[in-house]
Amino acid sequence: MSEEKVFVPVDNLRKLHLIYSDTCSTCGICADYCPTYLATKDPELIPGKKHEFALKLINAQKSFLRMIFGPKPVDAKELREKVNHLYTCTLCGRCSEVCSYNVDLHSLWANLRVSIFKAGFAPEPLKALRDTIKNAKDPYGAGLDMRTFWVRRARLRSVPVKDKANVVFFVGCVTALRAQTRMVAASIAQILSFLGEDWTLLGDKEWCCGSPIMMAGDEETAKEFAEHNVEVIEEKHADTVVVGCASCYRMLRWEYPTLLRRRPRFEVLHIVELLDRYLEEGKLKPVKSDVPVAYHDPCELSRLGGVIKEPRRIIKALTNNFVELPENGVDTRCCGGGGLLQAFNNELRVKIAMERIRQAEKVGAKIVTSACPACKLALLDGANSLGSSVEVLDIVELLARQLQLQPK
């Protein structure tokens, strides 16, 4: 019986990816920093091992011989198995940060997902997730009319949905639709109103930012979503878009211009960047506490987004007892909340999150904050699984609490 052979076109890979594919010397250092390997000890999940498969896929299409004689098919059974390993990844990018050769493995994994999705070999749960997002415009299938449901649930009397405003608050699906994170949206809304900003929501015109679609590998659909979101934001004539989610931030700030081949006519800020500005200007004067507070850097905000100092300055304005987690900043340890791992292997996600909570306990933190709703969910799950007493909050929730803002 002949084995099924398939072609996986890797035309979306750039020249640098081809160089990266030849650059790994399998030194194995990445293993000690990969959250999925550390949680499972499965050698197939070591980035250096996944790299071997990446090289095989790439050489089947892009080696010099293949460029002359045409692409070579790969074994479908092996492909399916290796695809599972490739998607058992939080896309935290720590392997890129620790690689001895500066190889940007994160970019390689993300682009290989696009190749695999195009070839139809993406894991079924992620294909289903992509379909849900495509239909409902959010990963939960809630629909656009549920986008502002959090306003009522958070007991806010009103939030503006205007035709024009200086600032657009792009809420994001997780923040808007998950019970554990809707207070993040409410806190941002309260703070923006407290600051007297001329701001608005997009309301039912806000679609998913496209980050989970990109992570599943469907670049084309992500581009459609980007086009829509940019169009509706630009209709508001806003100068600034504020986001509270690290994935949305990375998508809007760094990926949209690349996807759309143009820079949108607005500045994208994570809420912590905006709040840091206001703190510096003295417009925010929160009450300081003595509670030990730790900050978990979301990978997509710090390592992959470049926002590191701002949240620390905010927390230092909120507490006299800021404690740094052991792996932080650009070298942050993933909480497990990224890369669609929740949809693909939730058990592993929680296991990874538990380790981060243990670290918070070790440094004596009573509150662990983050600046991403996906991190908050993962850390909450980790804390619950451990039975930990560490309180998990988003940084804006803590700020709203210490500004003593009440729902209005």
Place this chain on the structure above:
Amino acid sequence: MDFSNLLLTFVYGIMPLITLAIMVIGVIFVFGKWFLPGTLTPTGGPIRIGRLPNGDYYINIEWFSWYRWFTGKDKPKPRKSWWHAVGYAIENLILDVLLFRRVFRRDKVTWALSWPMHISAGLIIFSGVHHAAHSYLLGISSEAPSVDGLVLPIPQFFRLPLTIPGLPFPPIVIHILGIIFLVEVVLLLIRRLTVKKVAAISKFDVVFDLVMLICGGVVGVTMGFIGPLPILVAIHGIIAHIYFICIPWTFYTHIIGGMPFSAIASGVRKARLGV
């Protein structure tokens, strides 16, 4: 001409040419994969053509788009300037490539094994041994001039590099460096085979290349003790040839790729994010 001279003539007169030919073909293959736009023939698929926002077409060669990336309005605005990117790239080239900063930060034991190994190898290759630079023909035939009666097929070609001086180290220093190199490579091989996570991801070519380095090192160090016996010279030469042949075809491509390009790209990424 006796057998040993015939062997040496082959090893140092003919094999270098074969080695260079295979190496050059390998480098063309590697650079063809990395830099050629799209594919060479219609059987391999269409040539990749990019399109600018104004409708113009361009051939998609990533390297030429870097400048556009930093200045073009169709790309995300980086946090730091183009000059920061240049600075970071140079910093990476010096610290990450020459001093193995990234390895040092993450794994001091591996650094203690790999950095001295690479540095001693570099010093040995570029040092003067037996009246000629060890780097003679990419380190292939440093011992050749020391062998009496050696017949060289193209004498002018082979004599030319002898006029280039190597690093002025006395033989004892080279000998000590050789011992350091050998010990380090043996330890690296032990790490490869015994550390579970490293063994799991090590491919055959990695282990093979380390074994070749050990063989070459053993013969080289032995010559340091007992002098350049023709048979040792020949074995050392054959191993060196195989080593150089391997460079573009095995994991040694990291020498060509990882060192310059990834370090530069990482500098650009750093400037982009401003971290």
